[in-house]
Amino acid sequence: MIHQYQNNGYNIVMDVVSGAVHVVDQLCYDVISELDQFCKEQEEPTLEMLKKPQVLDGLMQALGGKYAKDELMEALSDVTELTQAGQLFVKDTYESMIEAVKKRKTVVKALCLHIAHDCNLACRYCFAEEGEYHGRRALMSYEVGKKALDFLIASSGNRRNLEVDFFGGEPLMNWQVVKDLVAYGRRQEKVHDKHFRFTVTTNGVLLNDEILEFVNREMDNVVLSLDGRKEVNDRMRPFRNGKGSYDLIVPKFQRLAESRNQERYYIRGTFTRNNLDFSEDILHFAELGFKQMSIEPVVGSESDPYAIRTQDLPKIMEEYDKLAKVMIEREKEGKGFNFFHFMIDLDGGPCVAKRLSGCGSGTEYLAVTPWGDLYPCHQFVGQEDFLMGNVEQGIIRPEIADDFRSCNVYSKEKCRDCFAKFYCSGGCMANAYNFHGTIHDTYEIGCEMQRKRVECAIMIKAALADK
Numbered sequence: 378m379i380h381q382y383q384n385n386g387y388n389i390v391m392d393v394v395s396g397a398v399h400v401v402d403q404l405c406y407d408v409i410s411e412l413d414q415f416c417k418e419q420e421e422p423t424l425e426m427l428k429k430p431q432v433l434d435g436l437m438q439a440l441g442g443k444y445a446k447d448e449l450m451e452a453l454s455d456v457t458e459l460t461q462a463g464q465l466f467v468k469d470t471y472e473s474m475i476e477a478v479k480k481r482k483t484v485v486k487a488l489c490l491h492i493a494h495d496c497n498l499a500c501r502y503c504f505a506e507e508g509e510y511h512g513r514r515a516l517m518s519y520e521v522g523k524k525a526l527d528f529l530i531a532s533s534g535n536r537r538n539l540e541v542d543f544f545g546g547e548p549l550m551n552w553q554v555v556k557d558l559v560a561y562g563r564r565q566e567k568v569h570d571k572h573f574r575f576t577v578t579t580n581g582v583l584l585n586d587e588i589l590e591f592v593n594r595e596m597d598n599v600v601l602s603l604d605g606r607k608e609v610n611d612r613m614r615p616f617r618n619g620k621g622s623y624d625l626i627v628p629k630f631q632r633l634a635e636s637r638n639q640e641r642y643y644i645r646g647t648f649t650r651n652n653l654d655f656s657e658d659i660l661h662f663a664e665l666g667f668k669q670m671s672i673e674p675v676v677g678s679e680s681d682p683y684a685i686r687t688q689d690l691p692k693i694m695e696e697y698d699k700l701a702k703v704m705i706e707r708e709k710e711g712k713g714f715n716f717f718h719f720m721i722d723l724d725g726g727p728c729v730a731k732r733l734s735g736c737g738s739g740t741e742y743l744a745v746t747p748w749g750d751l752y753p754c755h756q757f758v759g760q761e762d763f764l765m766g767n768v769e770q771g772i773i774r775p776e777i778a779d780d781f782r783s784c785n786v787y788s789k790e791k792c793r794d795c796f797a798k799f800y801c802s803g804g805c806m807a808n809a810y811n812f813h814g815t816i817h818d819t820y821e822i823g824c825e826m827q828r829k830r831v832e833c834a835i836m837i838k839a840a841l842a843d844k
Contacts, residue, residue, distance in 0.1 A: 379413040380796030384836040393796050397464035400839045408452040411439045427457045472787050483778050485532040487540035489744040489755045492517045493551040497582050499617045502675045516551040517747040522558040524768040525745045530569050542576040549583040559595050581626035599642040601630045605658020643669035649683035653692045656700040663714050671717035676808055694829050701833040705840045721834040735802035739781030756807035784816050791819045797831045
């Protein structure tokens with residue numbers, strides 16, 4: 378499967394199966410395009426097929442008015458060489474691995490601990506309903522948290538590195554329990570030969586010197602919630618009295634980022650149709666001095682006034698292109714920053730199982746409510762159809778894990794012919810469920826944005842290779 382596109386003056390060719398990416402001249406770009414079309418109409422591309430005389434004849438017929446025969450012969454030779462090296466027209470062998478992936482045993486490596494189903498902000502787009510998650514306000518007790526960590530250790534098999542995200546609501550509203558659970562986890566590391574990687578996701582309202590010192594000592598990562606420019610942030614992330622949060626939290630976030638040497642944290646924002654010029658918010662983060670950032674598209678139904686609609690996509694695509702070009706300029710000037718959605722590993726990347734099946738929700742990653750219930754991820758919390766068990770009894774509905782394990786880029790028809798499928802691994806299952814009533818589908822608006830982000834990320838790699 379081949380995907381070709383042109384961006385910022387670069388002709389880019391992707392071999393989807395192998396992951397090989399080629400930046401080519403216009404001649405090779407046109408030749409590959411014709412060969413790809415020929416292969417789709419005639420037969421599966423093979424080395425033998427590329428060497429057939431009729432292939433060159435077909436290129437002459439299609440492109441002879443634009444290029445000379447010797448040019449086409451040279452380009453065809455180059456394409457044949459790349460095909461022989463397994464970098465073009467590679468046959469898809471991944472589908473045959475699906476059954477092995479589906480049979481993998483559930484081994485939990487990460488928990489999202491809902492340490493607080495309560496919040497001191499009233500974000501207008503919050504899927505957690507100000508921390509209530511379709512239920513009641515509650516704080517996780519130390520005892521429930523201990524049982525959650527015990528469950529993780531017992532369910533982790535041979536995995537040594539375990540991940541725990543303190544989540545909410547706002548986890549700093551239950552700070553003493555966070556500290557106590559970290560201490561408990563550190564004690565268990567020695568007993569069970571495990572290592573906990575703790576993360577906290579916070580809106581920063583309660584961040585102070587004592588918390589900062591603890592976070593820098595114990596947390597592998599910190600996620601800081603901020604939506605961008607003051608007017609954007611304060612419109613969507615106010616306190617319950619309507620007052621904005623920007624002025625209070627930004628200085629705290631700046632101090633935390635500097636105290637961590639601009640590493641092991643990221644600013645996490647959300648853009649809505651109220652700020653479709655979201656590249657300005659990302660650049661605002663950069664001007665504030667932040668080096669690690671993300672801004673996610675809001676997900677909501679069309680009845681929500683802030684929700685992104687299909688008609689917003691052209692503007693969003695322009696913003697990603699604009700951001701990509703600015704990031705290249707800033708990197709060349711020594712003022713670069715990392716934007717999560719443009720971070721792509723073309724040399725290694727995720728393992729085959731991850732490429733096929735995604736984030737691991739419901740199998741490797743679970744969310745835990747304040748009272749100890751287990752759900753496939755934080756976005757399913759409160760939806761009783763997805764209640765998998767609890768920290769005392771463990772997983773008592775394994776069929777839910779089986780369903781999530783069977784969800785992959787080949788079980789979703791819309792993914793089969795998508796060039797980005799091995800980068801997003803089928804997208805967010807919660808979004809698919811919320812829009813279509815099944816995890817075996819896709820959220821189309823999200824897919825369009827994902828494809829654009831992959832294209833921009835690869836173009837950035839090409840541009841920086843030239844610097």
